[in-house]
Amino acid sequence: MSVRIDDTDRKILAELQRDASQSLDEIAARVGSSKTPVWNRIRKLKGAGVIGQQTVLLDAEALGFEATFFVLIRTSEHEADWQRKFLKALRDRPEVQEAHRLAGDIDYILKVRVKNARAYDVFYQTLISEVRVHNVTALLSMEEIKSTTMLPLNALIDG
Secondary structure: OOOOOOHHHHHHHHHHHHOOOOOHHHHHHHHOOOHHHHHHHHHHHHHOOOOOOOOOOOOOOOOOOOEEEEEEEEOOOOOHHHHHHHHHHHHHOOOEEEEEEOOOOOOEEEEEEEOOHHHHHHHHHHHHHHOOOOEEEEEEOOOOOOOOOOOOHHHOOOO
């Protein structure tokens, strides 16, 4: 990390993680500072890449996306051309909320959010028509117990 993060920065980041729509005045009051120093710190953190894209979290179930599948993918192909096609297929699919390349027996894990099992099948059929995979295992999440985008800032050490 190229930027020094102190206790005030951590407090500001925690407030932004909790609710990025807060005004500078609200953030400053919560962290015990005034508006201008808070704004300068936020600009510094953005410039250093600590603060990335700001967005809104939508309620998937309220919008009808009731099914979350974790998709485990094994492949026997590791050539650059296959990987390019695979990554493009993942990026082109809005259903894929997360994709990770793994160490171990499974090559990739995807988090796929869809309306229902039928919508997952459409996703699956499209994916395997675009790229060859050796084995796909889909696991339906029965209940989301915890989901957060917040990082454990208390684990950061000054400097």
